[in-house]
C-alpha cells in the first residue's frame with residue numbers, strides 16, 4: 001500500500017516551503033552520515049534551483065549544544081529534534097527542523113516561543129522514524145512540495161544508508177512512497193535478490209567471505225568460497241570485453257536466476273546448520289532482501305547499487321570529505337568521482353589495517369554476554385564500522401563492543417556496538433539498552449537495534465562493560 005502524508009504533516013510542508021521562499025539568507029546544518037549528507041544535498045539542490053543564497057555545514061551532534069543562530073532561516077536536517085538547537089534563537093530567527101529522531105520538544109512547542117519555529121518529525125504523526133522515513137526522506141518530501149520529484153532517488157539512498165530496511169529487508173511506509181516516486185521517475189529499480197554486500201563491484205568469492213551474521217565455513221575464508229562456487233558450477237571469472245584482459249571476477253550482479261537460486265539454497269542450508277533452532281525462522285531474511293539500483297548510474301559501478309553508494313557516502317563524511325559527497329549527490333561527477341575513488345580506497349585501507357591489528361594482536365575479549373576490543377587510536381567515527389567488520393572474527397551470538405577516545409581534545413570514550421541481525425530479529429534492541437546503560441553512567445547513547453553507540457566518561461569503561469553484560473543476561477541464545 002502506498003502511504004500518503006497525514007494532512008497536518010502535509011500542511012507543515014506547505015509552511016516549510018513558504019518559509020524558504022520568504023527567506024534570503026539561509027543556513028543548513030545536517031548530520032555526518034549518509035542520511036545527513038543526502039538530506040543536505042536535497043536541501044541545497046532545492047535552494048540552488050530557486051536561486052537562494054545559502055551555506056551548508058555537515059556537523060556532529062555535539063556542535064548543536066551551543067549554536068549561535070545568525071542567519072535569517074536556519075534549517076536542521078537529520079538532526080535538531082533531539083538537541084537544544086534554538087537555545088540562542090533571536091526574536092526574528094526562523095528555524096526549520098526536518099528530523100526523524102525522537103523529539104525533545106512537544107508538538108505545540110512553537111506556541112511557546114517568540115521566533116518562528118517549525119519542526120517536521122514523523123513521530124509527531126505516528127510514523128515510525130526508524131523504519132518508515134529518515135532525514136533524507138523528509139527532505140525529499142519538501143523537494144516534492146517544490147515539484148522536484150527527480151530528487152526521489154536520494155531519498156531512497158538515504159533510507160538504505162540509515163538502515164531503515166534492516167528489520168524486514170524492504171522499504172516500507174513513507175519510504176515505499178518515495179521509492180514509488182523514484183520508480184515512476186525512472187531513476188530506481190528494485191528487485192528481490194541475495195543480500196550480499198558489493199553486488200556490482202566486489203568479486204563474488206570475496207563478497208561471500210564477508211558473510212558475518214553467522215560464522216560459516218566460508219566466513220573470512222576465500223578458499224572455501226572458491227570451492228563453494230566451484231561446487232555450484234558458478235565460474236569465478238567471466239568474459240568482459242570492456243576490460244583490457246578480456247575477463248574479470250564474477251560479481252553477484254552477473255549471476256543468472258538459476259545460479260542465484262542455487263547459491264541462495266546453499267547459504268540457507270549452511271546457516272541453518274550453525275544456528276540454535278530458535279533463530280531458524282529468520283534465516284531467509286539474512287539471505288534474501290530487496291535491492292535497489294540507481295538507473296542513471298553506469299552498470300557495474302559502485303554508484304549503481306544503493307548500499308554500495310551509501311558506503312561511499314559514509315567513507316566521505318567519516319574522512320571530512322563531505323564536499324566531495326555533496327558534489328556527487330548534486331550530480332557534479334566530473335570533478336568529484338576521482339576524489340571519491342581515492343577517499344573510498346584510503347578508507348578501505350584504514351579499515352583493513354585496523355582489522356588486521358585487532359586480529360593479529362587477539363584484541364577481542366570475551367565476556368559471558370558480550371565481546372569487546374580496545375580500539376584506542378582508531379578514529380571515533382569509524383570505530384563502529386570496524387566493530388561490525390570484526391564481528392566475524394569473534395562469536396556472532398554476542399554483540400561486539402568497541403571503544404576509543406572521542407577525539408584528541410576529548411578524552412571521554414566513544415562506544416560502538418554491532419551485532420548479527422539474528423539478535424535483532426530475535427527482539428533485542430541494543431540501541432535502547434546502550435542508551436539506558438550510558439545514561440546511568442552520566443553519558444548518552446542510542447541508535448539502531450543492530451548498530452548503535454554511546455559516549456561515556458573516560459573512567460567508566462569497566463562499569464559500562466559490566467552493566468551491559470548484566471543487562472544482557474538471559475537475552476541471548478548462547479546455549480541451545
Ligand SMILES: [Mn+2]
Pocket residue numbers: 035036078100134135162
Ligand atoms: Mn538519519
